[in-house]
Amino acid sequence: MKDNYKRIPMPVRYAINFVLLLAFLLIVNELINNKTISLSYYYVILSIGVNIILAVSLNLATGYLGQLPLGHAGFMAVGAYASAILIKNIGVTWYTVPLGMIFGGLVAAIFGIIIGIPALRLKGDYLAIITLGFGEIIRVVLLNIDSVLGFKLTYGAASLKNIPKTTNFLNTYIVVIITCFVIHTMMKSRHGRAILSIRENEIAAEACGIKTTYYKTLGFVVSAFFAGVAGSLYAGYLGLLNPSSFGFMKSIEILVMVVLGGMGSMVGSVISATVLTALPEALRAFQNYRIVAYSLLLIIVMIFKPSGLMGRYDFSLSRILEKLLNLKSSAGKKSDERGS
Amino acid sequence: MKKQMALSVIINQIMNGLQSGSIYALVALGYSMVYGIIMLLNFAHGDIIMVGAYIAWYSMTSFAAHPLLAALLAIVGCTLLGVIIEKVAYTPLRSAPRISLLITAIGVSFLLENLAQLIIGAGAKKVPAIFSGAPLALGAVKISFNAVVTIIVSLVTMALLTYMVQKTKMGKAMRAVSEDMGAAQLMGISVNRTISFTFAIGSALAGIGSILYVSAYPQANPTMGAMLGLKAFVAAVLGGIGSIPGAMIGGYAIGLAEALVSAVGLSVWKEGVVFAILIIVLLVKPTGIMGRPMQEKV
Numbered sequence: 001m002k003d004n005y006k007r008i009p010m011p012v013r014y015a016i017n018f019v020l021l022l023a024f025l026l027i028v029n030e031l032i033n034n035k036t037i038s039l040s041y042y043y044v045i046l047s048i049g050v051n052i053i054l055a056v057s058l059n060l061a062t063g064y065l066g067q068l069p070l071g072h073a074g075f076m077a078v079g080a081y082a083s084a085i086l087i088k089n090i091g092v093t094w095y096t097v098p099l100g101m102i103f104g105g106l107v108a109a110i111f112g113i114i115i116g117i118p119a120l121r122l123k124g125d126y127l128a129i130i131t132l133g134f135g136e137i138i139r140v141v142l143l144n145i146d147s148v149l150g151f152k153l154t155y156g157a158a159s160l161k162n163i164p165k166t167t168n169f170l171n172t173y174i175v176v177i178i179t180c181f182v183i184h185t186m187m188k189s190r191h192g193r194a195i196l197s198i199r200e201n202e203i204a205a206e207a208c209g210i211k212t213t214y215y216k217t218l219g220f221v222v223s224a225f226f227a228g229v230a231g232s233l234y235a236g237y238l239g240l241l242n243p244s245s246f247g248f249m250k251s252i253e254i255l256v257m258v259v260l261g262g263m264g265s266m267v268g269s270v271i272s273a274t275v276l277t278a279l280p281e282a283l284r285a286f287q288n289y290r291i292v293a294y295s296l297l298l299i300i301v302m303i304f305k306p307s308g309l310m311g312r313y314d315f316s317l318s319r320i321l322e323k324l325l326n327l328k329s330s331a332g333k334k335s336d337e338r339g340s
Numbered sequence: 341m342k343k344q345m346a347l348s349v350i351i352n353q354i355m356n357g358l359q360s361g362s363i364y365a366l367v368a369l370g371y372s373m374v375y376g377i378i379m380l381l382n383f384a385h386g387d388i389i390m391v392g393a394y395i396a397w398y399s400m401t402s403f404a405a406h407p408l409l410a411a412l413l414a415i416v417g418c419t420l421l422g423v424i425i426e427k428v429a430y431t432p433l434r435s436a437p438r439i440s441l442l443i444t445a446i447g448v449s450f451l452l453e454n455l456a457q458l459i460i461g462a463g464a465k466k467v468p469a470i471f472s473g474a475p476l477a478l479g480a481v482k483i484s485f486n487a488v489v490t491i492i493v494s495l496v497t498m499a500l501l502t503y504m505v506q507k508t509k510m511g512k513a514m515r516a517v518s519e520d521m522g523a524a525q526l527m528g529i530s531v532n533r534t535i536s537f538t539f540a541i542g543s544a545l546a547g548i549g550s551i552l553y554v555s556a557y558p559q560a561n562p563t564m565g566a567m568l569g570l571k572a573f574v575a576a577v578l579g580g581i582g583s584i585p586g587a588m589i590g591g592y593a594i595g596l597a598e599a600l601v602s603a604v605g606l607s608v609w610k611e612g613v614v615f616a617i618l619i620i621v622l623l624v625k626p627t628g629i630m631g632r633p634m635q636e637k638v
Contacts, residue, residue, distance in 0.1 A: 136615045294454075
């Protein structure tokens with residue numbers, strides 16, 4: 001029976017997904033161009049994009065690797081400032097936007113290596129503590145670095161202003177897709193399996209010959225890289241950066257998205273990042289109650305469903321299509337049998 | 341003359357450091373005791389201080405309560421709150437993975453801050469003076485009455501705590517449960533009651549800390565606990581988390597380090613220095629000054 005199960009070949013799967021993603025891109029782009037989607041909703045869409053990248057990248061470290069970094073906003077801040085300063089200095093041309101993103105991501109990744117190699121040798125809660133400390137240090141440094149350097153670099157509490165607004169729907173969308181694609185394929189690869197095994201049981205993984213420190217650092221650094229990329233998108237979308245927006249609270253906000261969606265579920269992160277970004281905009285009138293509900297929700301989800309709303313479930317369109325295909329063919333086979 | 345001035349400035353800074361260090365030490369004790377017993381970083385601990393400060397403010401401004409009564413109310417309120425949080429949020433998760441427990445703690449902290457903001461408002465409230473008295477004069481050096489009270493109260497509290505943990509039956513139970521929860525249960529110790537008691541004691545210490553804090557910085561706002569909690573937590577890690585004398589040493593060390601950084605004119609870097617200390621401690625000696633090395637079990 002199992003052998004008769006029809007499968008969709010890989011190239012076709014990619015083609016289906018690609019076509020659907022392209023169709024979505026074109027539809028939304030068209031809606032934006034003919035102003036069906038108003039400007040305020042447009043900005044909500046951009047911030048949804050940024051938050052999806054943040055949540056998916058944090059999910060790599062929290063859900064797949066099983067660590068609890070509390071300084072994700074720190075990496076985002078590093079990437080945001082790095083790319084903003086770069087773009088401000090070299091001006092906007094066609095190649096500066098991707099260059100800025102890659103630069104922001106790389107700087108964040110370097111910080112990820114610097115903090116990750118020592119931190120990941122420590123076990124358990126210490127990683128949470130050390131990344132928390134790191135995030136706060138980044139904020140304090142961004143706030144006060146100018147007085148040490150003697151010239152204006154980050155402008156401290158006065159905010160880094162006049163950053164070219166280069167973020168638009170097209171590049172946000174492409175970066176979101178690339179982020180999800182890279183992390184998804186990475187998790188399906190040999191390296192991804194190694195990372196998952198560390199989450200399941202670090203000692204057993206080590207005993208199987210997996211270089212746990214290497215893979216922990218790898219997961220952590222990739223996560224930091226995408227946080228940096230998200231930061232550079234954020235800088236290009238807001239046009240101004242202030243260290244206070246990258247505090248401990250921001251890290252927690254991203255963590256809430258990951259946790260509610262389900263630790264280890266990419267579709268969970270995407271959905272909860274979308275909902276948790278869009279809902280507050282829709283419920284502006286209930287602003288105050290919203291955050292209270294937010295925190296209550298976090299506690300309730302942890303008590304009743306600690307794995308998050310989606311658990312570790314991951315959505316796969318091809319899997320559903322395959323099921324439908326086989327349903328039909330097995331129904332057809334049954335009628336054949338009856339006929340003979 | 342100039343030399344004497346410099347000396348008095350140094351002594352003043354040391355006293356400032358000891359004053360804030362005493363508060364950090366009291367708060368760090370709460371972190372440390374809870375971590376020692378259920379291995380939970382209780383992120384809500386800092387926010388219990390915030391609630392304590394608000395109770396003191398409310399009872400003094402709305403009922404014109406005597407400052408000492410207000411202080412007592414704040415301590416009792418904090419104790420109850422700590423126990424309620426433990427019963428409602430942490431007990432159901434006793435057997436859950438540690439990461440869920442940690443996230444719940446973050447959720448509780450979030451909830452307390454935002455509830456305070458919703459009910460009382462984001463603006464800072466001025467808390468009336470709690471202790472009033474003439475400053476203590478030692479030659480050219482004047483030490484504020486608040487500083488004297490803070491240091492004495494914290495020392496007495498810590499002495500009492502040490503006595504309780506070392507000499508009483510409940511203290512013995514606490515030590516047993518933190519050593520091995522299963523074995524303690526087999527010996528007939530009520531684990532749930534011991535854990536609740538630990539939360540009660542830790543929160544009462546936070547309540548005392550909140551009173552001392554508002555007597556030094558007389559205002560209350562919803563996020564005041566967050567940074568104070570984080571710094572106290574650094575103090576607990578520095579001293580060796582899970583260790584009571586460690587938390588005291590760590591608290592004073594952080595307070596003095598902060599005062600030192602301010603004294604040399606780098607007060608904007610104060611928080612950065614505190615967290616840098618944290619990272620250095622974790623890299624050089626992750627178990628802290630007094631901590632026991634943790635064993636890894638399969």
